Every structure is written in structure tokens, then in C-alpha cells.
Amino acid sequence: MLRDITIGQYYSADSVLHRMDPRTKLLGTMIYLVSLFLFDSAPVYALAAVFLGVVIMLSKVPFSYMVKGLKSILFLLLFTVFMNMLFVKGEVIWSFWKLQVTREGLRKSGFMAARLILLILGSNLMTLTTTPTRLTNAMESVMKPLKLIKVPVHEIAMMMSIALRFIPILLDETDKIMKAQLARGADFESGNLIRKAKSMVPVLVPLFISAFRRANDLAMAMEARCYHGGKGRTQMKPLKYAGRDFAAYAVLLLYLAGVIVIGKFL
Amino acid sequence: MEDMKLIADHLVYEYNKGTNQTVRALDDVNFVIRTGEFIGLIGHTGSGKSTLVQHLNALLKPDSGTIYYDGADVFEKGYDRKALRGKVGLVFQYPEHQLFEETVFKEVCYGPINMGLDTKEVEMTAYAAIKRVGLPDECIDQSPFDLSGGQKRRVAIASVLAMKPEILVLDEPTAGLDPKGRDELLSMIVELREKEGITVVLVSHSMEDVAEYVERIIVMDKGKILYDDVPKAVFSHAEELEAIGLAAPQVTYILKDLKAAGFDVDTTGITLAEAKETILQALTWKH
Ligand SMILES: Nc1ncnc2c1ncn2[C@@H]1O[C@H](COP(=O)(O)OP(=O)(O)O)[C@@H](O)[C@H]1O
Ligand SMILES: [Mg+2]
Numbered sequence: 001m002l003r004d005i006t007i008g009q010y011y012s013a014d015s016v017l018h019r020m021d022p023r024t025k026l027l028g029t030m031i032y033l034v035s036l037f038l039f040d041s042a043p044v045y046a047l048a049a050v051f052l053g054v055v056i057m058l059s060k061v062p063f064s065y066m067v068k069g070l071k072s073i074l075f076l077l078l079f080t081v082f083m084n085m086l087f088v089k090g091e092v093i094w095s096f097w098k099l100q101v102t103r104e105g106l107r108k109s110g111f112m113a114a115r116l117i118l119l120i121l122g123s124n125l126m127t128l129t130t131t132p133t134r135l136t137n138a139m140e141s142v143m144k145p146l147k148l149i150k151v152p153v154h155e156i157a158m159m160m161s162i163a164l165r166f167i168p169i170l171l172d173e174t175d176k177i178m179k180a181q182l183a184r185g186a187d188f189e190s191g192n193l194i195r196k197a198k199s200m201v202p203v204l205v206p207l208f209i210s211a212f213r214r215a216n217d218l219a220m221a222m223e224a225r226c227y228h229g230g231k232g233r234t235q236m237k238p239l240k241y242a243g244r245d246f247a248a249y250a251v252l253l254l255y256l257a258g259v260i261v262i263g264k265f266l
Numbered sequence: 267m268e269d270m271k272l273i274a275d276h277l278v279y280e281y282n283k284g285t286n287q288t289v290r291a292l293d294d295v296n297f298v299i300r301t302g303e304f305i306g307l308i309g310h311t312g313s314g315k316s317t318l319v320q321h322l323n324a325l326l327k328p329d330s331g332t333i334y335y336d337g338a339d340v341f342e343k344g345y346d347r348k349a350l351r352g353k354v355g356l357v358f359q360y361p362e363h364q365l366f367e368e369t370v371f372k373e374v375c376y377g378p379i380n381m382g383l384d385t386k387e388v389e390m391t392a393y394a395a396i397k398r399v400g401l402p403d404e405c406i407d408q409s410p411f412d413l414s415g416g417q418k419r420r421v422a423i424a425s426v427l428a429m430k431p432e433i434l435v436l437d438e439p440t441a442g443l444d445p446k447g448r449d450e451l452l453s454m455i456v457e458l459r460e461k462e463g464i465t466v467v468l469v470s471h472s473m474e475d476v477a478e479y480v481e482r483i484i485v486m487d488k489g490k491i492l493y494d495d496v497p498k499a500v501f502s503h504a505e506e507l508e509a510i511g512l513a514a515p516q517v518t519y520i521l522k523d524l525k526a527a528g529f530d531v532d533t534t535g536i537t538l539a540e541a542k543e544t545i546l547q548a549l550t551w552k553h
Contacts, residue, residue: 013286064284179325180364183356184425185348185380202376205366209411 009168011128016244017059018129022138024245028252029126035256036115036122039263045114047262051255052122061128069124070117077116084109127164136161137239140230154230162218170211177206271465272299272354272433276331277321283329291317292328293489299433299467304459306476306497307469309486310511315469316359318486319435322467323347323354352381355431359438361422365410370396370421373410377429395428396421400454416447420454427458434458435467440475452479477501477515477536485512498534517541524548 012018017025036048056066070077090104127135140157147153178188181202188199279292291314299305309315320326321333324340324347333340340350358364367373374392383391396406399420405413410421419439427434436455440448456479459466470476476483476497483500485493487510493500501507504514504522513519514536521533521541530551532544 011285060286062284062286176358177364179320180358180361182325183323183351183358184364184377185351185429187348187380202364202366206364210363 009128010131011061011065013060013129015058015060015129017055017125019244020129020248021239021241021245022130022134023141023239024241024248025126025130026135026138026142028248029123031252031256032122033119035259036118038259040108040111041263041266043266044259044263045111045118047255047258048118049114052118052125056121056125059125059129061125066121066124066128070120073116073120077113080116081109081113084112132161132164135164137235141239152230154233158230166211166214169214170207173210174203174207177203177210269300270298270334271301271336272322273334274298274318274321274331275334277318277328277333278330279317279321279326279328281317291489292321294331295486295489295491297484297491297494299465301432301465302463303465303482304480305467306480306483307467307486308471308473308476308483308512311471313486313510314489315471315486316437317489319356319437319467319469322433322435323351323356325351325356348380352377352429353431354433354435355426355429357423357426357434357436357439359441361426361439362410362415362418364422365418368409369407370401370410370413371406373421374425374428377425381429391428391430392424395424398427398458399424400450416443416451419443419451431464433465433467435469437469438471439468440470440472448475455479471512473501473507473513473515478538485510497536501536502534521545 032048032052035044038044056063085101085105085108086099088102088105088108090102092100092102093106094101130138136157139160140154143151143153143157178186182188186199186202188196188203191199274295274297277292277295278290281289281291293314295314295318307315307318317326321328324333324345327341335350335353338345340347365373367376371392374395375388378388378391393406401417401420401424405417405421410418413421423436423439439455440451443451452475455466455468458464468476468480480497483493483495483497484491485500485507492506492510493503501514501518504518507514517538517540518533518536521531521535521544524531524545525533529545529548531548532540535541535544
């Protein structure tokens with residue numbers, strides 16, 4: 001049921017992308033996301049799609065698995081597309097009652113959809129190929145300069161990694177509880193919206209109880225191992241750039257240059 | 267033929283399909299459950315027991331193969347699977363984690379209400395179920411969260427019993443209980459069965475749990491059924507069982523050692539009572 005949600009989960013495999021330094025992936029993802037917002041032009045999106053396609057192939061994460069992750073944002077996607085289609089002013093090509101679809105609206109919503117899909121796939125790819133621990137280390141290392149202005153960098157990174165780590169656990173738990181209530185004759189599908197919302201109570205109450213229990217257990221376990229925040233903490237496997245990381249940065253810069261050239265001159 | 271209450275027909279089920287971590291949790295599983303049977307389903311952790319029992323009430327749909335209940339294919343379009351879940355009552359592992367109501371009584375009413383019974387009937391079956399699992403009257407209006415671990419589990423079992431299932435399936439009902447809680451729970455299940463003749467499937471990874479009570483044992487390993495026989499026959503494969511991380515009951519080992527030491531005992535004994543008898547016999551015979 002809920003197993004289709006792949007956002008934020010790690011997909012273990014042995015690929016260049018998995019072995020890459022998490023900082024490279026973090027910065028690379030940011031560069032990629034920025035590149036999606038630079039230009040509203042079809043050739044740029046085509047380049048971005050091809051680039052992402054190649055990287056996904058390199059990551060050895062099955063394409064069908066990536067697409068499954070999109071399912072959960074399908075509603076958001078359709079909503080945005082519709083809104084853009086109906087409310088952007090311009091040359092009217094089709095109208096019905098008070099609603100108007102314009103050429104500009106169509107164009108805009110097409111770009112919006114492309115941008116959203118690439119954005120989700122791109123950032124998903126990072127979490128799919130990076131374990132939460134390594135991602136935290138990367139965040140902490142990238143945000144280090146902020147320590148100077150007293151931002152609790154370590155704590156923020158730790159919280160984010162715990163949140164990431166807990167997504168699959170809580171999804172699993174939800175799945176289990178839903179099944180247990182189904183075994184007691186629950187019905188999550190039929191009825192109107194209010195009935196459906198009500199039918200979720202037997203799932204949400206146990207889920208919250210379990211989340212609090214887990215949070216409590218984790219806090220205890222951390223304390224029992226003398227965790228006291230980031231001060232004086234060292235790492236067993238400090239991050240180190242390798243040849244493939246420099247290559248990756250070079251490819252990224254090339255890609256960015258490509259985007260700018262195409263966006264400006266095509 | 268009419269006695270084949272439930273038929274599992276060539277069940278195959280895989281987790282994480284379409285990834286590099288596909289797990290074949292069920293691999294061509296076949297068996298029949300007849301009315302009134304008391305079956306123990308055992309296997310090492312990860313052998314596919316929980317996956318299998320979730321097929322019995324159609325919570326999971328097999329990749330291939332199917333389940334027949336009273337002769338009807340439960341995965342056919344239009345089959346009333348909600349009603350099936352009332353007939354095949356499944357108590358999950360750690361069922362106390364599914365409790366959500368304010369009082370024990372309301373908690374137990376949840377199942378029968380979902381089955382569409384009228385208020386009066388719901389309350390009667392719920393009360394009866396609470397009594398059947400041996401919870402004291404003063405619990406009824408308490409919050410289920412205030413009860414002890416063993417009692418919470420009884421509430422969860424009562425909430426399934428209240429749907430009046432024809433087959434009761436319990437997934438590791440004794441997991442995490444202390445020895446006293448374990449014995450109490452097991453004898454409660456035995457009593458239910460003796461008094462009401464309800465069909466029971468008891469899932470466990472411990473031989474000691476099931477050896478004493480059940481009439482038939484199904485042994486699972488790596489998603490396959492290894493043995494499906496009466497306990498004595500299954501436990502005669504002590505070495506094979508050990509190879510898959512299980513063991514025969516301890517008294518069986520004692521009897522085997524005694525035999526090796528020259529005593530004329532019957533090594534097929536699996537319960538304490540049987541062992542006592544054959545050992546006493548061997549001793550009196552010697553004198
Ligand atoms: N929700 C799940 N997702 C992925 N794999 C699972 C899931 N549940 C069980 N498995 C895998 O399926 C196999 C059988 O598990 P399970 O049926 O829970 O066995 P048992 O109940 O005998 O311990 C195991 O290898 C387990 O790791
Ligand atoms: Mg299990």
C-alpha cells in the first residue's frame with residue numbers, strides 16, 4: 001500500500017553515484033535544482049532531462065522505482081498544472097463558462113510540470129543513493145561556515161538525518177497498523193470524505209503512540225551512549241574527496257555552462 | 267471435500283518487486299485447513315510465517331496462486347474480503363500496538379461494528395469476547411493503555427474474537443511475554459478451542475510453545491513448507507530441524523540421550539507427560 005512512497009528512502013546498490021562523496025552529491029543536486037529555475041525554455045529542460053536520465057542510469061536505481069516516487073506527488077502536480085492552465089492571462093484558445101485556457105497558460109503549465117518532475121526526481125536521486133548518516137555528514141560539512149554566526153549546524157544536521165531515517169520506519173509502521181485494523185474489519189476506501197477521515201483515527205492514534213515511543217527509545221539510546229551534541233565530536237570515516245568527485249564537479253560545470261549557453265542563445 | 271475449509275493453492279509472494287532487493291517470502295506454498303483443527307505454524311524468523319498468515323485473510327494478494335475459502339476463490343473480483351476477515355480472525359504480532367480506543371469495551375466493539383452488526387449484538391459479542399479471554403470485569407471501562415502488557419494483548423485478541431471468526435490465526439501471540447504470561451495465554455487459547463471447537467492456527471518460532479498443544483505442525487523454511495504432519499512425525503526429524511535453526515522439544519533430546527545411555531525409552535515422546543511415562547516404564551522394567 002504505502003510502499004510506493006520512495007521519497008527520502010535509501011536504495012542500496014553499488015554504483016559510482018553511491019560511492020561518490022556525499023558533499024559532491026549535495027552540492028551537485030543544488031546546482032541542478034538551480035539550473036531548473038534559470039530559464040523557461042524547452043531546450044534547457046530537454047538538456048536537464050537528458051542529464052538526469054544519464055545520471056539515473058549511472059546510479060543503477062531502476063527507472064520504474066524512481067517513477068514510483070512521483071506517484072505520491074501526482075495530485076500536487078496536476079493541481080499546479082491546472083491552476084496555471086486556467087489562470088494565466090493571454091491569447092485564449094479554448095473557453096468554457098468563465099474558465100479560459102490560454103496559449104501562455106499552456107506553455108507555462110508545461111514548464112511547471114517539467115520543472116516539478118525534474119526537481120523531485122533530482123532530489124530523490126540524492127537520498128536514494130546516499131545513506132542518512134553520510135548525508136548528515138555532508139550537510140554538516142557544507143554548512144560549517146554558518147557556525148561562525150552561531151547556527152547550531154550539527155544539531156540541525158542530526159535532526160534532519162533522524163527525520164530521514166524515520167520516514168521508512170514510520171511508513172512500515174503505518175502499513176502494519178493499517179493491516180491490523182483491516183484484519184478487524186476496517187474499511188479505508190468506501191464512504192465520503194468525512195467517513196474516510198474518521199476511518200483513519202484507528203491508524204493515527206497507534207501511529208502517534210508508536211512514534212513517541214520510538215523517539216523516546218532513541219533519545220534514551222543516544223544518552224546511554226553519551227551523546228552530547230556536536231562539540232568535540234570526531235568521525236570514524238572523515239569525508240575525503242576522490243578523483244571521481246573532481247570529475248563529477250567538472251561534469252556539473254560543463255552541464256551548467258551548457259544550460260546557460262542554450263538558455264541565452266537558443 | 268466440504269471439510270476443506272481453507273485451501274492455500276501454490277502461493278508465491280515477493281517483497282520489493284522490481285528492485286535489486288527482491289525477497290521471495292513465499293515459494294509455492296500449499297496446504298489445507300480443516301474445520302476444528304489446531305495447527306502450529308513454525309519456522310525461523312524470516313521464514314515467511316507472517317507473510318503467509320496475511321494471505322489467509324486476503325490482506326496480501328499472492329503474485330501467483332490463490333486461497334479458497336469454503337470453496338470460493340477469495341481473490342476473485344467481487345468476493346467480499348471484508349466478510350472474510352471476520353471469518354478468518356488474524357491477530358497480528360504485538361497486537362497491543364494497534365489499540366486506539368478510550369476504553370477496553372469500545373476497543374473490542376470496533377471489530378463487530380465494522381462487521382455491520384446492530385448495537386445490541388455488538389455489545390453482547392464484545393462482552394462475551396472480553397469474558398472469553400479471561401479479562402476481569404473491572405477492566406471493561408478502563409483505558410486499554412493502562413493495562414499490563416499481557417492484558418493489553420488479551421484485549422487485542424478479544425477484539426478479533428468479537429467478530430466470531432471460524433478460524434483464529436495468532437501470529438506469535440507469546441512474543442515478548444514473561445513465562446507466566448506465556449503459559450496463561452497458551453492455556454487460554456487451548457481452553458477456547460476445547461470449549462468452542464474453534465479452528466486455531468498458532469504461529470510460533472518456538473517448538474516448546476506448540477509441541478504440547480497442537481495436533482498438526484507445519485514447518486516453514488525460506489518461504490517453503492518443509493514438513494506438514496503430526497508433531498511426533500515432525501519431531502522425528504530433529505537433525506533437519508536443527509539445520510534450519512529450530513529444535514525439537516527438550517524432553518525429546520533427554521529421551522534420546524537416555525536411549526543412548528542404554529535405557530529402553532520411547533524417543534518419540536514430545537511432551538513432559540509422555541516422557542515421564544516412558545521413563546518410569548523403562549525404570550520399572552529394569553528392576
Ligand atoms: N514489509 C516487508 N518488506 C520487505 N520485506 C519483508 C517485509 N516483511 C517481511 N519481509 C521479508 O520477507 C521474509 C519473510 O518475512 P516474514 O513473513 O515476516 O517471516 P516470519 O514471520 O517467519 O519471521 C523475510 O526475509 C523478511 O525480511
Ligand atoms: Mg513474523
